[in-house]
Amino acid sequence: MGHSAAVWDYKAATEITKDWNGIDKVVLRNPGGASARVSLHGGQVTSWRNEQGEELLFTSSKAIFKPPKAVRGGIPICFPQFGYCGSLEQHGFARNKIWTIDENPPPLSPSDSHGKSFIDLLLKPSEEDLKCWPHSFEFRLRVSLAADGSLMLISRVRNVNGKPFSFSFAYHTYLSVSDISEVRIEGLETLDYLDNICQKERFTEQGDAITFEAEVDRVYLSTPNVVAVLDHERKRTYVIRKEGLPDVVVWNPWEKKSKSLVDFGDDEYKQMLCVDGAAIEKPVTLKPGEEWTGRQELSVVPSTFCSEHLDLQSNGF
Numbered sequence: 001m002g003h004s005a006a007v008w009d010y011k012a013a014t015e016i017t018k019d020w021n022g023i024d025k026v027v028l029r030n031p032g033g034a035s036a037r038v039s040l041h042g043g044q045v046t047s048w049r050n051e052q053g054e055e056l057l058f059t060s061s062k063a064i065f066k067p068p069k070a071v072r073g074g075i076p077i078c079f080p081q082f083g084y085c086g087s088l089e090q091h092g093f094a095r096n097k098i099w100t101i102d103e104n105p106p107p108l109s110p111s112d113s114h115g116k117s118f119i120d121l122l123l124k125p126s127e128e129d130l131k132c133w134p135h136s137f138e139f140r141l142r143v144s145l146a147a148d149g150s151l152m153l154i155s156r157v158r159n160v161n162g163k164p165f166s167f168s169f170a171y172h173t174y175l176s177v178s179d180i181s182e183v184r185i186e187g188l189e190t191l192d193y194l195d196n197i198c199q200k201e202r203f204t205e206q207g208d209a210i211t212f213e214a215e216v217d218r219v220y221l222s223t224p225n226v227v228a229v230l231d232h233e234r235k236r237t238y239v240i241r242k243e244g245l246p247d248v249v250v251w252n253p254w255e256k257k258s259k260s261l262v263d264f265g266d267d268e269y270k271q272m273l274c275v276d277g278a279a280i281e282k283p284v285t286l287k288p289g290e291e292w293t294g295r296q297e298l299s300v301v302p303s304t305f306c307s308e309h310l311d312l313q314s315n316g317f
């Protein structure tokens with residue numbers, strides 16, 4: 001590779017190829033050898049690797065790579081509806097659509113570009129979409145990989161409609177973990193959550209970190225902007241920083257639900273955990289011309305970097 005960081009040509013480090021369905025996919029690289037892959041099918045991040053080439057996102061060995069169905073893994077985007085909270089199909093239609101590359105996006109702050117490999121994608125509703133969700137929008141997604149290997153997703157949804165509209169949203173983030181029974185989440189203690197296993201009944205989380213010994217399908221409410229997922233066995237901590245996303249979805253299908261999913265291996269629940277920055281409880285409402293931004297940054301720190309240092313109370317960015 002022979003590039004020193006100083007002259008690393010980030011633009012050249014962004015490669016566009018085609019997958020076997022002939023759909024464009026983008027590969028982002030950084031000077032240290034980390035990489036990320038983004039498919040234009042759903043604007044879905046399908047891979048995020050560290051400098052050692054280790055995959056940090058889970059993808060099922062049974063995943064179906066046949067559009068329009070979203071691939072079981074990576075980071076599908078739930079928009080304009082999370083789950084079945086509305087009249088649309090589960091998690092909305094954005095994850096099933098073919099996005100385009102946005103050659104001339106409205107500017108973001110310089111720190112969102114400087115020293116990063118990135119790609120800008122755009123989704124606009126088709127005639128078909130407008131029939132089931134009659135609201136004109138422009139959804140701009142920037143995916144960027146920084147020199148420290150962190151992965152940032154910035155979504156900007158603009159209302160280009162004549163009337164206000166509301167939507168819910170989630171970055172459905174499939175994290176790869178060593179052994180789910182050894183994983184804990186810090187930052188959601190004592191918070192209320194809606195339990196999707198109990199008809200969305202509202203409960204309050206105990207005072208301790210969240211651990212896993214059964215199916216979990218919850219939406220944590222009014223969460224801090226930093227949450228940590230500690231994978232002791234891999235001595236790795238995922239740090240999730242977010243903005244404009246008050247809720248956090250936590251999902252592990254465990255044994256029984258895993259068997260009901262065609263594109264998911266029976267035992268794969270042991271190696272994955274979904275922790276999603278989301279806006280669900282209070283849907284986002286945009287007046288004509290208004291724009292919403294939702295940011296989620298994923299980074300990995302060694303587990304020795306214990307949560308006290310993570311300042312889970314900080315405002316994220």
Ligand code: TA6
Nearest residue numbers: 083090091196217218249250251
């Ligand atoms: O909360 C996560 C969730 O809504 C679960 O209920 C489960 O259905 C999961 O998403 C996966 O959804 P999918 O439509 O991708 O099978």
